[in-house]
Structures are given as structure tokens and as C-alpha cells.
Amino acid sequence: MIGVSLIVISLIYCLQERLNPIYHTVSKRKPPSLYHSFWYMYGALLSQGGEPLPTSLAGRTIVSCWWIFCIVSIAVYSGNLTASLAIHKTKLPFTSLEEMVNQKEYKWGTLGSSAFQTVFEESKVPTYAAIWNGIVEFNKSDPSVLSKSGEEHLQKLYKGNYAFIMAKQYIDFETAGHCNLVLLNEHLARNEVAFALANNSPFVRILSNA
Structure with a gap:
């Protein structure tokens, strides 16, 4: 185009x-x-300039417009080049639960005997049912996909090719500082958190109004 x-x-x-x-x-x-004319315009494209300057007003107008075009083109090219070198865009293996169950590279698991296991095991939603079928299949060769230890799931997560389905609060806390981990922007269910306090505790009003 520029040529x-x-x-x-x-x-x-x-x-x-x-x-x-x-x-x-x-x-x-x-x-x-x-x-x-060609070498003058080519020199302008390389920010080298040229001599002599055109004598006519029309010629100087053309040269001025060409210089503006060159400056804008160089600025855009430099910006795109800097961005492409500075930001390494990694393509995620999947970005949703539906994509997760349709790929073969990653395994997934959740806490055994947890609410998540119950949801997947009893759900009629096709995606959730597929997640449970996958867990059952993985469990045949790797029982740790239904481990009751969150730490064991995290260790599998850090090793790679594994997705851990768990409450977002837990994952956020445990994986803080691990920039190589990604959270899917998809929610399974609303998770309520409650605080148990003694009767007539002075903290009841404070927490209720928080």
C-alpha cells in the first residue's frame, strides 16, 4: 500500500x-x-528529507501532505510494532465450560463430596452433565480429580493441563501471585457466605450494615 x-x-x-x-x-x-521526485518522496518516507525544496506553492503543498502521511504512517507502525513486541498474546485452550468439555488436552476435577460434585452429578444441564461424565472417566485412572484436598487440586493445577472447579473466593486466595493461572469468566451458581456469631453479639449490627 505504501509502495x-x-x-x-x-x-x-x-x-x-x-x-x-x-x-x-x-x-x-x-x-x-x-x-x-521518486527519491525525494522516498527520502521523506525514511525521514531523511531531500533537496532542493519545490519552488511552486502547489509543489510545497503536495510535499507537506506527503510528509504528514509519512509521519502518521511511521507513528502507527512504530506503535503496533512496540505493542506486538511488548505483549505476548497467548491463546487460551478454552474460555468457557462448554469449550472445556469439548477439548481433549486438559482434564478437570473438583472437591470430592462437595456441593460442586452434587451439582454436576445431579444436573440435567448438558454442559454440567458432560463435566461430570468427564470427571467419572478421569477418575478411573486418576482418582485425585475428586480429591477432598484443595491443596492436591492446586498442585495438579500448577503442573498444567488441569482445570480446577471451585469457589472463586478460594481460588482467588490460593492462587494470588500466580500470573500463569487464568480464571474463566463463567459462574456456576451464586455462592452465599455467612458469619456465625453468638446471640446478642455487638458485631451483628456491624456486619449487617456492612
Whole structure:
């Protein structure tokens, strides 16, 4: 695109200067040739400039517009290059539970005898049922996918190729500082948290109004 623009602007600049009457009446300079026009525009594209400057007002207008185009193009290119070098975009293996059950690279699990196991085991939702079927299949060769120890699931998570389905609060706390872990932006169910306090505790009103 820029190469085509370079050729076109060189032709326009050369023709405009050669047909401009200023070179035949006022100026003693000869109008630039196509060769000179091309290298002048090419030098501007590389931020090198060129000599001599056009004599006519129309020629200077064309050159000014070309310089603006070059500056904007270089700025956009530099910005995109810097962004592509600074940010490493990693494609996630899946971004939803539905995608998770349809891939073969990752296993998944949850806490055994937990509410999550009950939800998956008894749910009629196709995706949840597929999650449970996967856990049952994984459990045949790897019983730890239904381990009751959250720490065991986390260790499998850190090793890779494993997805741990658990309460977001727990995952946020346990994985704080691990930048190589990603949370899916999908919620299974609303999770209520309660505090047990003694009767007539002074903290009841404080927590209720928090």
C-alpha cells in the first residue's frame, strides 16, 4: 500500500512541477525529473528529507501532505510494532465450560463430596452433565480429580493441563501471585457466605450494615 502511494505521489509531484508555469516564467530552476521526485518522496518516507525544496506553492503543498502521511504512517507502525513486541498474546485452550468439555488436552476435577460434585452429578444441564461424565472417566485412572484436598487440586493445577472447579473466593486466595493461572469468566451458581456469631453479639449490627 505504501509502495503504491510512493509511486503515485511521485508521478503527481513530477507532473505538477513540470506543468507549473512558475518554472517557465519566474524561477530559473528546472522542474524535478521523475527520478528526482521518486527519491525525494522516498527520502521523506525514511525521514531523511531531500533537496532542493519545490519552488511552486502547489509543489510545497503536495510535499507537506506527503510528509504528514509519512509521519502518521511511521507513528502507527512504530506503535503496533512496540505493542506486538511488548505483549505476548497467548491463546487460551478454552474460555468457557462448554469449550472445556469439548477439548481433549486438559482434564478437570473438583472437591470430592462437595456441593460442586452434587451439582454436576445431579444436573440435567448438558454442559454440567458432560463435566461430570468427564470427571467419572478421569477418575478411573486418576482418582485425585475428586480429591477432598484443595491443596492436591492446586498442585495438579500448577503442573498444567488441569482445570480446577471451585469457589472463586478460594481460588482467588490460593492462587494470588500466580500470573500463569487464568480464571474463566463463567459462574456456576451464586455462592452465599455467612458469619456465625453468638446471640446478642455487638458485631451483628456491624456486619449487617456492612
